[in-house]
Amino acid sequence: MLTCILILLLAPMIAAVFIASGRRPSERCTALIATFSGLTHLVGTLGVILIWYWQGQHFFSHEFGSIFQTPEYGFPVSVYVDSMSVLWLFMATFLSNIVIKFSRVYLHKDPGYHRFFVCLMFLLFGLSILAVAGSLDTFMAGWEFVGVCSFLLISFYNERNMTVRNAFKVYSIYRFCDAGLLLGAWLTHVLWHEIQSFAILRSPEIQLHLADVGQSNLFAVTCLILLAAAGKSAQFPFTFWLSRAMEGPTPSSAIFYGALSVHAGLFLLFRTSPIWTAFDWGPVMVGSLGFITMITASGIARVQSNIKGQIAYSSAAHVGIMFIELALGWKSLAMLHMFGNSFFRCYQLLVSPSSVALLLRQQGSKSYQLRRQIPGIESILPKKFASSLYVFALNDGFLENLVRRTIWAPMTGLGKLIHRNGRFFILGLLPIALGALALLHNEGAAAWRLAAVATAILTSVGLTFLALSETESSIRAWNAVALSNAFAAASVWAHDSHILREVLVFSTGIVFFWLLGLQALLFLRGGKSVVNLSTYHGLVKVHPGSSFMLFLGVLGVSGFPISPTFVGQDMLLHHAVDNYVWLTILLAVTFSVNGLALMRIYAKVCLGSGIEYSKHTAQT
């Protein structure tokens, strides 16, 4: 079993690295590597399925041990395979193989041929990690891979500004919801120290004790998990991103947004179902979220006048239905539904260009018109009500406005505010933090420590918002993020000075990738004094090498599982212990928003049209 899992994890990973490292590779070579690794993945998956079947369809779990072990902390690496993993693996491997076969011809002559397959392979890798992850921490790694691949595939045709803007929009929602998962993972650590893996979570005696931590704690965990799941699965109120994601080549949209990635949130809910079902109102929350999404998304799908948008909203509506099924405890039905939906939507998207021929033939056909379907529900509603509903649906349920106003605008607004009053920010924080804390804890040394922690973390949060709203200097934004990370580390260190080692692990990643990115940025600015962040510069066309370096830097600093920072972040969160909930929340916010600010720098500097018009007109 472990061999099979290793095979199916390594195959796409190695293929991606191979393709990416090739110098002037031929299309044939890339396609061969991809096909081979796809088939290897298939073999591995079949192996897993068969073994799982013969072992009595029970779950399988294995602990590899921890990457970084200290007395009070460990980052466990473990695998866990059950029926859901098997189903998910089958879907992933089947659809990936189909899409590889599809794309090797479809993308012929596209300048991004190799890039596409690299992303596809990394995606398959990420999805496989999701499937076999044994704990929330490992799960998180796969989750991150899926998010970044998503960004890269949406912005595949990155010379169009709208495409990059949409890719960033989607990434920011992912990132925002990642904060939920990060906090959720931390909270489970805190609440149930012994629960490190999904396997333990399933054992009946643990399930009895889950509710011991109290309903309010369970409520918090459920909310966080639901936030993460809603973001990834395009549930209310994030439904709108799914249609915005239809910017890449059709096969990537098909596998991602039609089929697999959109079900990742559902997968998370499956995995964590013992936790949220332990909360009395958990199923109700999950079910109502699904219900709201089902109603809004299918309403929006009804009025879409473009094919891909229609399929996207339909798919989201169905994930909503699966949420309901899951909440009702009909796990097998939800699984079946997920299975059917993913293949069906994938197919619909792949053949979406056919709709011109197909639907027009129907529209122009007498026999079809005679058998026209039953009129929709809208025809029996009062006119004004129907009209309002139509307006609601046509505007994508006003969801984008809602999210922009409640989440995005406060963040950038805060950043701008800090930007405008920079000095006051630095000078004002200290006394405020001091004053507040002195009032709360009248205990001398501890109060001083608390003040230091508070100042550091607030500075960190301030800097990250500053970086997010920076419009002028990319380098300033870059440094602000690095500094914000430094302050974040400092805040935990100030809180607990014994964890120098953990801070070092965190910082090595940050420093290394910060320098890498800084170097790239300095190079990218070229002759100009600075690369501003008010437009898209599209420098990837001119300097692909440095852009790639910057991208690595972005991934590294934001704690992608290629740098020690990934473990570092988890450790810092872990050490911001129990009674300082606010510190943990602020840390999670900092880490997520930092990732967002970094990706924004990359998008603005490297992607986009970089359009500049020739000022020399025809006259010479």
Next chain:
Amino acid sequence: MSSFDLRASVHAGRSWLSYQGPIKDFVCLNPLMAFQQHEFYEGAHRAGAAFGAYSLMGLGFYRTAFNDGRITKSGLERAITLRIHSSEEQQRVREDLFQYPEGSTLRPVPIQESGVRQLFKTVKRVSLDTHGTPVLLRLISSYLDQGVALWAMPRTKEGFFATVRDLVLNSYKSFPPFDTLFAKSLLQETSENAAIQALESLLEDQRFSPRYILDLILSTPGWSAMINQVEMKPHLLLNSAPVSLLDFVSVGLVIDAAVAKRELKHDFTPLRVQDPLAFDLPTKDPRLGTLDRIKKIWHEAYEWSLYEQAFQVVAAPNVVLKNNPQIQAAFCIDDRECSIRRHLEWVDPGIETFGTAGFFGMDFLYQYYDDLKPSQNCPIVLTPRHLVRGERPLGKSTIKSQPLDGYIDRWSHSILGGILVTQLLGFRTLFRLLRAVLRPRAESLGSNASSRDADRVTLKIHSELEPAGTVKSGEMTEGYTYDEMADRVGSQLLSTGLSKNLADLVILVAHGSTTVNNTHFAAYDCGACMGKPGSPNARAFAIMANIPEVRKRLKASNIVIPESTYFVAALHDTTRDEIQFFDVENLGEAHRKLVDRFTTSSKAALANNARERCRRFEQISFSITPQDALNHVRERSVSIFEPRPELTHTGNALAIVGRRDLTRGFFMDRRAFMNSYDPSLDPTGKILAGILGAVVPVGGGINLTYFFSRMDNHIYGSGTKLPHNVVGLVGVSNGVEGDLLTGLPNQMVEVHEPVRLLVIVDQEAEIALAAAKQNPAIFEWIQNGWVRYGAVSPTSKQTSIYDRGKDSMVPLDLSAVIPLKTIEAQEACFANQHFYVPIARLAARPQFLQEA
């Protein structure tokens, strides 16, 4: 009250727009038709300056072509000497051609990026493009939706503006950006007043309003063009809606004003323009800079290197058939038929081929029995007055049921239906997916060349009005009277030179294309039939020409069709390389044999043709056998993952109007439109003028569509088709909120050589010029250089080309040109070559006779 004329300003905006209508009848027209009254380079540069597009390739492109031998020395010399007369100047240019720096590769600033609307955006810091334009596009795409949405926009009869008004004012929840009182009050006005008031709120000085309107129109050029077309020709839509560009502009203006009001609140004041001169439109002749002049020479050298080969072909001695042919086959002039004709003649020298515009002179609307509305099946420049119905034969009582897929597709978007479909058919889709990528098979998804001939429909050709037969002109009639038939058939036979020496079997081969998963399917079908297969036209012609009454009338006008001659229609599927016959069930023994002979010969010819086509596909081995090639192209046509089912008109560059004797035995590499024409039947050039009336706009339109889509695929073309999203069944866009994309996708034009069409006519220069001048609209193309026009004298073989400066045909001297190669086997011409190969002479066949 207002100091400008709204209607006139909107109308002025129309002249900048493309002429592309809904994608279902994609017709290739000159994308720069609005600039056609200018000389070619001036027009291209004006358009480039207006739209921010490249108008010629970069210097690097041409220099590489020179190094690769694509541009020949003689071509380059000719381009220099034709353009520049003083020898000092010529010398300087020769240096510049190779030394001049490449210069900036940036596009010029398009009109809307340097206009009043842009100024408004920058001065007031209002993001109209991110908050305004998506709303406008969303509204219009729902309004004009042809059947994607399950819940269509509730439309009113008064048009787009009124529909938006109803929608906004009837909603409980306000519709951003129309959620201010200001916006709502604007919507309550009439469309025109709303536009005027919106402009007054946006601009202080109404003199700039026309420019603002133009900026607005050009900020969504795709939809504006679509609306403009649909407004002029409402029948283009199946599900028609009253629409006007004025309404569209009004809604756009109201949205702009509303967004500004919403973002600026009380700071929203009209824009004051400081420097009025900055917004003059580029009306002056853009004088070309040095770089442009050099590029122009390079470009002409690029063209001449090919043109010279074509002139060598027609100037060579004629190759005639030794014996009378047993079968004559008339194909469409389409460049894709260029190679199949050669292969047929090669396999069976008893077959003589002809070329004529693929609608065979049949100017009608066609209505298949299951069609709700008739559709035009002849060139877009004609206005048909006849309707032909394809009727269900009596034997077949049931209507072929619609493919199930369609229903599933609709159901799957509702909640309950969707649950059923995904749960029940999810598994089935798994197998479907597998089959679709592993073993592609014909699906109901695609556009099938013969779909509208299915069920062996019978054509209703004969008019009810016979024999009374008088119809008021301008009215639509069903079918044709015998007189009308004789008129159509006669002129068609005359113009192709088929009016004498008719063989026993005459086959009219229409063409169509079978593709799947292809939004631009109409661009693969017959351009002369408005993006549809030409089979109804070929069938109609064959039926007419076989009617004794018609033959009697033809005899009276000196066109004798022998008793033994029989006309038969066929359809060539250019993607799958298949030929199918129509109405051959009741043939006599002799004709049956001939049809069988043609079928046998065509089998080999089609395989060879597929083999020749396959060498262009980079993923196919050069050593593929003809039979494998045939299998490959057939599989390719039904593969949902194949963005290039065939390469369509990608080779088009030449049009030869003349006898087949001029080109028989030459390997033209599918580069020429070929229209048969016998100069001996046409001493006055009247027939020629008729042919030019179809060849120039159809061939030139195709040529320039490819030319400009290749020149700047982002502006004139629609970019790569891989991410395309179908919007409202009228067009494609990128993503869900992009503008409609006009022109051809990159996959169709990437291997195209941007060369203007050279029309060469087989006629004396003076007659040829006079014929071209008969129709001013056609002559405009030639005079302004949007197509090049050459002639070859049937008697002296002297070649000539039209010169704009002298307004005459100037003789050409071909002595300095490298002679064409002679090659033994056809395959040797293109061995191991993916790209175009030079035109070559094929070694003579015994059945061919070279005239002295």
